Amino acid sequence: MHFVIIGGDAAGMSAASRARRNAPDMKITVLEMTQDISYSACSMPYVLADEEGDMDALIMRTPAVFREKHGIDLRLGHKVEDIDPEARRVSGRDSEGKNFEVFFDKLLIATGSAASMPLIPGHDLPHVFVLKSLDDGRRVKAFIEEKRVKKAAIIGAGYIGLEMCEALTERGITVQLIRNAPEILPWLAPELSLVVEKALGEKGILINHGCTTERIEAHGSRLDICCTEACFDAEMVLMAIGVRPSGFLAKNAGLELGAAGAIAVNRSLQTSHPDIYAAGDCADAYHVVTGEKVWIPMALTANRAGWAVADHITGKPVRMEGVAGTGVFKIFDVEVARTGLTVQDARKAGFDPVEVVVKSYSRAKTVAGSRPVWVQMVGDRQSGRLLGVSMVGKDNEARRINAAAVALHARMRVADFSTADLAYAPPFSPVWDPLLVAANQLLKKL
Amino acid sequence: MHFVIIGGDAAGMSAASRARRNAPDMKITVLEMTQDISYSACSMPYVLADEEGDMDALIMRTPAVFREKHGIDLRLGHKVEDIDPEARRVSGRDSEGKNFEVFFDKLLIATGSAASMPLIPGHDLPHVFVLKSLDDGRRVKAFIEEKRVKKAAIIGAGYIGLEMCEALTERGITVQLIRNAPEILPWLAPELSLVVEKALGEKGILINHGCTTERIEAHGSRLDICCTEACFDAEMVLMAIGVRPSGFLAKNAGLELGAAGAIAVNRSLQTSHPDIYAAGDCADAYHVVTGEKVWIPMALTANRAGWAVADHITGKPVRMEGVAGTGVFKIFDVEVARTGLTVQDARKAGFDPVEVVVKSYSRAKTVAGSRPVWVQMVGDRQSGRLLGVSMVGKDNEARRINAAAVALHARMRVADFSTADLAYAPPFSPVWDPLLVAANQLLKKL
Numbered sequence: 001m002h003f004v005i006i007g008g009d010a011a012g013m014s015a016a017s018r019a020r021r022n023a024p025d026m027k028i029t030v031l032e033m034t035q036d037i038s039y040s041a042c043s044m045p046y047v048l049a050d051e052e053g054d055m056d057a058l059i060m061r062t063p064a065v066f067r068e069k070h071g072i073d074l075r076l077g078h079k080v081e082d083i084d085p086e087a088r089r090v091s092g093r094d095s096e097g098k099n100f101e102v103f104f105d106k107l108l109i110a111t112g113s114a115a116s117m118p119l120i121p122g123h124d125l126p127h128v129f130v131l132k133s134l135d136d137g138r139r140v141k142a143f144i145e146e147k148r149v150k151k152a153a154i155i156g157a158g159y160i161g162l163e164m165c166e167a168l169t170e171r172g173i174t175v176q177l178i179r180n181a182p183e184i185l186p187w188l189a190p191e192l193s194l195v196v197e198k199a200l201g202e203k204g205i206l207i208n209h210g211c212t213t214e215r216i217e218a219h220g221s222r223l224d225i226c227c228t229e230a231c232f233d234a235e236m237v238l239m240a241i242g243v244r245p246s247g248f249l250a251k252n253a254g255l256e257l258g259a260a261g262a263i264a265v266n267r268s269l270q271t272s273h274p275d276i277y278a279a280g281d282c283a284d285a286y287h288v289v290t291g292e293k294v295w296i297p298m299a300l301t302a303n304r305a306g307w308a309v310a311d312h313i314t315g316k317p318v319r320m321e322g323v324a325g326t327g328v329f330k331i332f333d334v335e336v337a338r339t340g341l342t343v344q345d346a347r348k349a350g351f352d353p354v355e356v357v358v359k360s361y362s363r364a365k366t367v368a369g370s371r372p373v374w375v376q377m378v379g380d381r382q383s384g385r386l387l388g389v390s391m392v393g394k395d396n397e398a399r400r401i402n403a404a405a406v407a408l409h410a411r412m413r414v415a416d417f418s419t420a421d422l423a424y425a426p427p428f429s430p431v432w433d434p435l436l437v438a439a440n441q442l443l444k445k446l
Numbered sequence: 447m448h449f450v451i452i453g454g455d456a457a458g459m460s461a462a463s464r465a466r467r468n469a470p471d472m473k474i475t476v477l478e479m480t481q482d483i484s485y486s487a488c489s490m491p492y493v494l495a496d497e498e499g500d501m502d503a504l505i506m507r508t509p510a511v512f513r514e515k516h517g518i519d520l521r522l523g524h525k526v527e528d529i530d531p532e533a534r535r536v537s538g539r540d541s542e543g544k545n546f547e548v549f550f551d552k553l554l555i556a557t558g559s560a561a562s563m564p565l566i567p568g569h570d571l572p573h574v575f576v577l578k579s580l581d582d583g584r585r586v587k588a589f590i591e592e593k594r595v596k597k598a599a600i601i602g603a604g605y606i607g608l609e610m611c612e613a614l615t616e617r618g619i620t621v622q623l624i625r626n627a628p629e630i631l632p633w634l635a636p637e638l639s640l641v642v643e644k645a646l647g648e649k650g651i652l653i654n655h656g657c658t659t660e661r662i663e664a665h666g667s668r669l670d671i672c673c674t675e676a677c678f679d680a681e682m683v684l685m686a687i688g689v690r691p692s693g694f695l696a697k698n699a700g701l702e703l704g705a706a707g708a709i710a711v712n713r714s715l716q717t718s719h720p721d722i723y724a725a726g727d728c729a730d731a732y733h734v735v736t737g738e739k740v741w742i743p744m745a746l747t748a749n750r751a752g753w754a755v756a757d758h759i760t761g762k763p764v765r766m767e768g769v770a771g772t773g774v775f776k777i778f779d780v781e782v783a784r785t786g787l788t789v790q791d792a793r794k795a796g797f798d799p800v801e802v803v804v805k806s807y808s809r810a811k812t813v814a815g816s817r818p819v820w821v822q823m824v825g826d827r828q829s830g831r832l833l834g835v836s837m838v839g840k841d842n843e844a845r846r847i848n849a850a851a852v853a854l855h856a857r858m859r860v861a862d863f864s865t866a867d868l869a870y871a872p873p874f875s876p877v878w879d880p881l882l883v884a885a886n887q888l889l890k891k892l
Contacts, residue, residue: 010877043812043872050814058812159871288867299877300870321865328869337869366489366504368496396842402868402879403848409866410856419767420855421734422848423774423783424746425605426489431456431745433848 001026003313004090004102006080006249007110008032009039010299011280013066014306015108020070022314028072029102031090033079036134037063042299044137045160048144049167055137075100083107083253085273106275106313109250109263110306113243113281113297122216127223128237131160143236149173153225153234155213157184161240162196162331165205168238169332175205176232178225180212187342189357189376192392199334208232245282245295258284260295268318269309277312279305286322288409289340289387290349296325325388326405328398337401340388340408343378352381356441360434362395364426371395375438377404377414379446384413389435403435414442447472449759450536450548452526452695453556454478455485456745457726459512460752461554466516468760474518475548477536479525482580483509488745490583491606494590495613501583521546529553529699531719552721552759555701555709556752557692559727559743563685568662573669574683577606589682595619599671599680601659603630607686608642608777611651614684615778621651622678624671626658633788635803635822638838645780654678691728691741704730706741714764715755723758725751732768734855735786735833736795742771771834772851774844783847786834786854789824798827802887806880808841810872817841821884823850823860825892830859835881849881860888 003019005012008030016030030037039058047053066072077095084091091101115130117123129140143149151174154161161177162184168175177200184200184207185193200207211227216237225232245262256272258264263271263278267286271278280302287294301323312318326339346353355378363370373393380387389404391397407417418439424431432440449465451458454476462476476483485504493499512518523541530536537547561576563569575586589595597620600607607623608630614621623646630646630653631639646653657673662683671678691708702718704710709717709724713732717724726748733740747769758764772785792799801824809816819839826833835850837843853863864885870877878886 040810040812040872040877042870043810046813046872298867298870300867300882303877304865321862322867324867326867326869328871328874330871330873335874339867339869364486364489366486367492397845398869398871398874399843399845400848402846402866402881403852405868406849406852406856406858406863406866409862410852410858412852412856416767416855417852419750420848420852421744421746421768421770421772421785422851423772423785423844424488424744425774425776425844426486426492427776428774428781428844431486431749435848436746 001105002103003028003106003108004104005030005108005110006090007112007280008037008074009110009112009280010302011306012108012110013038014303015110015279015309016066016072017070018307018310019314020072022310022316030072030074031078031080031092031102032074032076034133034135035076037066037074037076039134041132041134044131045163045167047137048141048164049170051171055134055141058134080249083249085253085276088275107277108309109271109276109278109282110280111246111249111282113245115239116242116244117239118241120213120215122218123239125216125218125223127218127235128216128239130239131164132243140238144171144173147221147235149235151234152176152236152238153178153232154238154240156239156241158240158242159327159329161238163329164238164240165200166331169203169205176234177205177207178211178213178227178232179207179209182210185336187338188390188392191357191359192374192376192390195374195392196331196334196336199332203332243281243297245297247282250278259293260284262295264293267320268312269305269320277309279309286320288322288324292349294323294325296323298323298327321409324405324408326401328401330398333394334392335394335398336392337398338388338390339401339405341378342388342390346378346380346387351387353378353387354381354442354445356438356445358434358438358441360437361430362393362397363428364430367426369395373397373434375434377438377442379414379442381446384415384446386412386414386417389438391434400433400435414439414446418443447551448549449474449552449554450550451476451554451556452536453558453726454483454520455556455558455726456748457752458554458556459484460749461556461725461756462512462518463516464753464756465760466518468756468762476518476520477524477526477538477548478520478522480579480581481522483512483520483522485580487578487580490577491609491613493583494587494610495616497617501580501587504580526695529695531699531722534721553723554755555696555717555722555724555728556726557695557728559689559691561685562688562690564687566659566661568664571662571664571669573664573681574662574685576685577610578689586684590617590619593667593681595681597680598622598682598684599624599678600684600686602685602687604686604688605773605775609775610684610686611646612777615649615651622680623651623653624657624659624673624678625653625655628656631782633784634836634838637803638820638822638836641820641838642777642780642782645778649778689727689743691743693728696724705739706730708741710739713766714758715751715766723755725755732766734768734770738795740769740771742769744769744773767855770851770854772847774847776844779840780838781840781844782838783844784834784836785847785851787824788834792824792826792833797833799824799833800827800888800891802884802891804880804884804887806883807876808839808843809874810876813872815841819843819880821880823884823888825860825888827892830861830892832858832860832863835884837880846879846881860885860892864889
C-alpha cells in the first residue's frame, strides 16, 4: 500500500511516523511544499521574545530522522496543486519548477491553515508580517534584529496577537495593539477580559479598540497604519487577525467542505472520499458538547488526528470523540484558559445557557502567594449539563482547566462536577477549588 | 427543630452555617471541646515555616461571627462524653468542670480525627509533639522559638511529616526523618519516590529508613530517640505517624462503625441512627472507583459533607457520590499528587490492575523552565477503566491531577481519557499533556 501525505507538519508527520510503527513495510510518501517539517509553531512567540532564541530549535525531528530512521520518502519543496480522487493521483510542482505526480492508495490531506491577510492597500509591504510558518518566524526575527525595530503594531488580539505583545515587549519594542472589536477577547466576561487588558496596559501596550485598519502606507522605514479615525506609526506590522483552513486542494478535488470551510471528515477522519483522509488544521471535527461539526485548529487535535489516520488505514478501529475547544495562553503574568462553549456558542447550539462569573483564589488565603482567579462557567438549564468554562489567573493555574475539559468529555452535569474530589493543599488551592466554587454558584442558578 | 453539632471544625461549622442559610429560624447548637473553631489545620506547617507566622491567622471565622452574624449557639470548651440516641441527648462537661446536657432533634457527630501516638516510653515527654489541633501548632511554635531548637526528629513520613521537614528546615532546624518502612511514600513507584527522597537529601534532611522507634529518653534539654539499631539525638520530636478517626462517642452510643473504625454513614451521611449524622474525618465515605467504603480524611470532604448534612436535615435531596482519594502536597520544590487507586489498592478491590510509569515534561521542551514530571497510571485490564494516577513534578503542575480525578468520578475508561482535549500551550504543557502520555502508554498494555 502506498500512503501519501500532503503536508509535513503536526498531523502529517504524526500520521507518517505512526503508520511506519503500525506497518513496517508500508510505502509512505510525504509531500511538503516548504523546506520545514515537524516544528513547534506555537513556540515561535517564545523564541522571538528571546534575543538568543533560535527558530531552528523548534524543529522537533529533522528530515534525516524521518528518511533514514523511519524510511519515509519525505519530499520537501513539493507543492501539490491537484488531487485526482478517481485516478488516485496527486500532482504539482517542486521548488525547482519541475512537475511531479504521485499515485496513492490512501491519501492524507494535512495542509493546515493559513494566516488571514486582509487585502488592504499596503498589506504586501515588506514591513508587514504574519506569524504562521517557521519561515514567517525567521522573517520576523531577522527584520526585528536587522532593522532594530523600536515600535511595532499588532493588528488583531487573538492568541498569537497577544502572545506577540509579550514577545515584542520583551525585546524592548513598543507595541501598539490595533483591534477592530471594542474589547479584548470578546468571549470572556468583562471581569475577565479587564484583567487581561490591565496587564497589557501595565506593560505599556497601547491598545486601540474599535479601529478597523484601512490601509498601511510606507514612508521609508516607517509605516502609517491608518484606521477610520486615526493613524498609528510603527516600523513593522504583525497581522494577527486569525487563520483559515487550507481546504482549496480538497475543494478543487470535489471533496466536501464542512465547518468554517474546513474539509469535512467523519469520525474516522475520512473525507467524502473514503480513501482520502484529512487531519489537522485543514479538517473539521466534532465538538464533544454539541456533537456538531466545528473548526477549532489546535496542535493536540492535529497530532491526535494524524495518529488516528495511521491507525485507520492500518486496520485499527478509530472513532474520534471530538474536541472540547480547550485552549490556554499566557500574556505576561496573566493566564487565560477555556474549554467548551461560551454562552453565545451555547445559545446558538440550542442550549438554554446560564452563566456565573466568580472571583476566587489560587491558594489558601493563609499561605503566601495566593492570587485572584476568575472563573466563568456555563451550564444548561434544561439538562443541567456543564457546557463550558473560561478562567483568568496569575498563579500557574491554567492547568486547572483540564478538569473541566474532562468533565465535558464525560458529559457531566454541573451537579456531578460539583461533587468532584479535587486536590487541596494550601499551596495549590483553597479547600474549594475555584472550579468548584463556580460550580456551586452555578448550581444555584440552574 | 434543634440541630446539635459535636465538633466545631471543617465539617461541623460548614454544617452549622449552611443549616442557618437553609433555615433562618432553626435552633443550632455547636459543642466544641477546645477553644478553637473553623481553622485551616492544613496550613499549620506553612505558619511554622515562617518566623513571622501567626497561628491565629488560620482561624477562618471567629466565634463572634458564628454567634452574632449567624445566630449559632456556639459553646466552646464543651466536651461531649456521651450520646444517648434514645433520649436524643448529649451530655458532657465544660472547661470549668460543669456538667451539661443538650437535647437534639438532629445530631451531627463531627469529632474529626486524632493524631496517632504510640505508647512507647517517653511519648509523653514535653519535647514530644503531634501536629493536629491549632493548640498543637501553638505548642510546637512556642517550643521551637523558646528553646531555639536546632535539631529535630520527625517520626513518620506522611503528608504532615514531610511538610514539616520543609517547615523546620526553613527555620534553620536540622531535621532527621525517622521512618519504620524501608522507603518514603510506599504507594509511589520507586522512580517517583526517589525524586522526593532526593529533594529531601539535597535540603539536608537526614533520612533513617527502617527504624522503628522503641523509646525516647530525655537528658535535660536533649533527647535520645532510640530505635532497634541506633539512637538519634534531637531537641524535639514530632510524631507524625498518621491519624485515626475519633469514633469512640459514636461507638459507645451503639452506632455502627465502618471503614478503618470510622463512623459508618450512608450516602446521606446518616449513621445507623437516622437522626444522627456523621461528617468529616470521623466518618467513612464511598470510594468512587470501587464503590466500597473507605476512610480518607480530607478537608474538602469534610466541608462538603458538612454542607450535605445541613441540606439533608432541611429537606434537600443529598446523595454523596464519594471520594476519589485525591491528595496533593509539596515538599521543597517537589510536588506530589495522587487520585484513585494504587496497584495494591486495585488488586485488593478485585480489579486486574496494569500500571505504567512515564517520565514526561512540564512544558514544551522549546520553552524555558520545562522540568521533568513523572506519572504513574493504573488501569483495569478487564474493563479498561482508569483506576488511579500519581504524579511527581517540580513545575507547579500538581493541579493537573484534577483532570484524572474528574475522569475517575466519570468512571472513564483509559481509552476515553486518552482522547480528552487537554490544554496545550508551550509554557504550560507539551502538546501531549503528561497525563495523556501516560494514558497512551497504558492503553498499549491494557
